[in-house]
Amino acid sequence: xxxxxxxxxxxxxxxxxxxxxxxxxxxxxxxxxxxxxxxxxxxxxxxxxxxxxxxxxxxxxxxxxxxxxxxxxxxxxxxxxxxxxxxxxxxxxxxxxxxxxxxxxxxxxxxxxxxxxxxxxxxxxxxxxxxxxxxxxxxxxxxxxxxxxxxxxxxxxxxxxxxxxxxxxxxxxxxxxxxxxxxxxxxxxxxxxxxxxxxxxxxxxxxxxxxxxxxxxxxxxxxxxxxxxxxxxxxxxxxxxxxxxxxxxxxxxxxxxxxxxxxxxxxxxxxxxxxxxxxxxxxxxxxxxxxxxxxxxxxxxxxxxxxxxxxxxxxxxxxxxxxxxxxxxxxxxxxxxx
Numbered sequence: 001x002x003x004x005x006x007x008x009x010x011x012x013x014x015x016x017x018x019x020x021x022x023x024x025x026x027x028x029x030x031x032x033x034x035x036x037x038x039x040x041x042x043x044x045x046x047x048x049x050x051x052x053x054x055x056x057x058x059x060x061x062x063x064x065x066x067x068x069x070x071x072x073x074x075x076x077x078x079x080x081x082x083x084x085x086x087x088x089x090x091x092x093x094x095x096x097x098x099x100x101x102x103x104x105x106x107x108x109x110x111x112x113x114x115x116x117x118x119x120x121x122x123x124x125x126x127x128x129x130x131x132x133x134x135x136x137x138x139x140x141x142x143x144x145x146x147x148x149x150x151x152x153x154x155x156x157x158x159x160x161x162x163x164x165x166x167x168x169x170x171x172x173x174x175x176x177x178x179x180x181x182x183x184x185x186x187x188x189x190x191x192x193x194x195x196x197x198x199x200x201x202x203x204x205x206x207x208x209x210x211x212x213x214x215x216x217x218x219x220x221x222x223x224x225x226x227x228x229x230x231x232x233x234x235x236x237x238x239x240x241x242x243x244x245x246x247x248x249x250x251x252x253x254x255x256x257x258x259x260x261x262x263x264x265x266x267x268x269x270x271x272x273x274x275x276x277x278x279x280x281x282x283x284x285x286x287x288x289x290x291x292x293x294x295x296x297x298x299x300x301x302x303x304x305x306x307x308x309x310x311x312x313x314x315x316x317x318x319x320x321x322x323x324x325x326x327x328x329x330x331x332x333x334x335x336x337x338x
Contacts, residue, residue, distance in 0.1 A: 048100040052160070054092055058104060059164035066167050074172055075105060088121050105168075112169050115159040116152045121148070123281045129288045162289060163320045172174035196204045287328070290321035297336075298328035305331060 050058075059082045065071065070080030081098045089095045121144055122134035133154050136144075145152035159165070283306050292298035305311040318324045 017308075048094075048096055050104065054088075054094070055108075056161055057091055058084070058088060058101075059108065059161040059168070062105065062108075063164040063167040075102060096197060102246065108165065109169055111150070111153070112165045115154060117148055118144070118151050118154060119282065119285065121151075123279065127285060127288065129293060131156060132289060161188070167319070231322075280306055280312070283315060286315070286324065290324040290328075292325060292328055298325060298334045301328055301332040301335065 059318075062076070065076055065080035065083055068080070068083075070077050070083070076084065079126060081101050084101055085096060085098070088101075118134065125140075126135035127133075128135040133156070139153050141152050144319045151317060284302065287299060287306075288294075306315065315324060315327070318327055
């Protein structure tokens with residue numbers, strides 16, 4: 001018998017194995033100047049970045065919602081935030097969440113508060129009209145920044161978007177609506193009520209009367225007997241309830257003292273702001289902020305008008321820088337006919 005060869009014919013031979021696959025590294029991506037709007041919206045939802053232009057837009061939108069009545073207390077309501085987010089996206093192609101918008105509101109409010117306190121501290125110093133801030137040396141800024149953290153931020157440039165910020169926050173300060181531990185509207189007489197104290201005293205008396213009725217009368221026959229357990233428990237309950245009553249009285253007294261201090265602090269701050277608003281230094285600061293530079297006709301007429309308190313108060317009723325500058329121009333033309 002002749003065995004056939006096991007070698008397959010040439011046409012049936014298995015195909016050669018494929019060459020190993022080699023993966024070429026991806027080409028270096030080129031960075032575009034600006035992402036498409038929809039990509040940018042997704043990116044900016046994760047981390048908000050605020051430049052000067054976006055901050056100006058958001059302040060304008062915040063002030064618009066305040067005028068529309070969508071700020072019931074210290075922050076916008078849900079309708080206000082929704083309108084701000086929608087209009088901000090339409091103008092910038094950036095979509096921010098309510099939390100991001102609220103964080104920006106809180107940051108602006110904190111900076112604006114620091115700016116107003118800074119103006120009070122530097123009311124007797126000069127004014128740098130180029131930078132729009134107080135003119136002071138390095139030592140003054142370092143000391144002020146230690147006592148008022150964050151003040152040094154305004155050394156090179158003053159607060160921007162002041163017209164919108166005043167709409168957003170000024171009436172909050174004047175109305176006393178703020179995040180304080182004890183509301184300023186609460187008076188010590190309300191917290192430390194005579195009725196509450198009387199009730200606590202009456203509670204003590206009732207406890208003593210009730211406890212006495214539970215005790216057995218001691219006699220020679222039962223002196224050697226064990227005192228009933230409920231009598232011992234009654235004494236313990238009486239002691240603990242008396243301690244609770246005293247503790248409640250002490251807490252009420254502490255709350256009343258705290259409310260009184262908070263009220264006094266608020267009144268002092270209000271008086272400071274009131275005196276600042278009517279001072280010549282503060283009004284002349286607003287004159288320069290609205291565009292009336294030193295040496296201009298508008299600045300000159302302001303130096304004549306604002307010696308009068310009535311003229312200063314009238315100037316402060318104008319809400320925007322454009323209105324104030326136009327008012328000064330008309331005052332100058334009315335007097336000098338130029």
